[in-house]
Amino acid sequence: MLRLIDLKLPLDHAEGAIEAALLARLGLQPGELRSFKVARRAWDARRKSDIHLVYSIDFEVADEAALLRRAAGDPTLARTLAPQPEQDYRHVARAPGAGWKRPVVIGTGPCGIFAALILAEMGFRPIILDRGKVVRERTKDTWALWRRGVLTPESNVQFGEGGAGTFSDGKLYSGIKAPEAMSRKVLTEFVAAGAPEEILFVAKPHIGTFRLVTMVESLREKIIALGGEYRFGTKVTDFVIETGRDGTRAIRGVVTHAGETIETDHVVLAIGHSARDTFHTLFDRGVFVEPKPFSIGVRIEHPQSMIDRARFGDFAKHPILGAADYKLVHHGANARSVYSFCMCPGGTVVAATSEEGRVVTNGMSQYSRAERNANSGIVVGIEPARDYPGHPLAGIAFQRHWEERAFAAGGGDYRAPAQLVGDFLAGRPSTALGAVIPSYKPGVTPTDLSLCLPDFAVAAIREALPAFARQIRGYDLADAVMTGVETRTSSPIRIRRGADCQSVNTRGLFPAGEGAGYAGGIYSAGVDGIRVAEAVGRAMAGLAVAA
Incomplete structure (x- = not known):
């Protein structure tokens, strides 16, 4: 098959218009076109x-x-015509008959799920460990924080089956480059698990939280049917690392909080960006860890209807377009970049802390994206050498400091500090809310967000908001609400790995996904889980590293 790109049609084109336009572009008669589908x-x-x-x-x-x-003789046609990329996923290895220990996957976010799935499909019967609970029990614990301000440290937005992405907009797009067959594997497995089929072809697919819950359960059932073994409420507290006479280091097992040692020679580390205690354990055991840039900022909420009008004009609310999103960036005078992050159309701002005495925000949407507000992170880039030089784990302390300041500014009961945009730009504390009703639960406290953000971030965001208003009319709306703080944009560390996806100084340890610094969202984490599972499969089957 071939692929034709850049075929443009009106928003309300008639049925049959795609085929007619395709025939016209290719210069073919109807009988010469055997089949087609929207990619x-x-x-x-x-x-x-x-x-x-x-x-x-x-x-x-x-x-x-x-x-x-x-x-070949038509440059316009040649520019838009190419062979269809390979879309059928093929496994790179099969489990040998004997002589191997079952691989361990730590974490059941999208990276861990897909690593476990691929390993199970190859016959390696992985053991999957998660410190949190199954997704429905975890959902109850998460709602307890949102509704009553009761935090369960091992079961919340960050920890438990499905990972942090379960309570999100469910975006399935990314700027990563990966083989189409690998990317397609993520999407087709999601569809088989209950996602809408449109995610296979729309440019900005999303799923929403409620659907993600049932999909996670379906994928778990499939992995178990293939020989995988899940152990929830099982926190890994240590790693058994053997050092050879030549100084080489290799994984030989993991130790759980109950004192059990699970012997294994292959560990997929898919722990997410909030497993701070595990980062410290890995560092203490000599695993190579380095600081990585991340970002800090706030969540901003506007009326979704305002964003729709600004982006789509008279086409606002068109059923194909849905709720409008946006992507913004501003390079500040203080050499700081400010950008929108994890924009959630028609969604809500949610409490996303995993540690007592700290406030963290994130955004979430349902599939319908029908809530009254649009929300997005407005965050400022953090650079290790510039902002917290020294210890490789200093970024964790940096995050915790501002999360604790937000907890105090919010009132010390998991309410979040909030400020109207007009007050923030004027440099005065907010004492009341305006027309935009904040969606954050368990509630907000009007205050001064400069109490819980670095001075450079405050200055950069103040400069960025009017600049963003020149791109989206009304973005600096005085009654728009900013809620703090957004600190978990990405992992503050990277566990460096080689071309074979193994830790650069500890054989058998496969850092993966967002927590290890190799992904940034559901889709990219799932793809990285597949990539790492393939590396484990090759290693266990004695195959060479892929070119």
């Missing part, structure tokens, strides 16, 4: 008066060679 559908809203759809189409013709010869 991708995006929209172009750069001109609000002329929003149109942009398709990529996979198709098959009766005489492919003749079409390619014609394209």
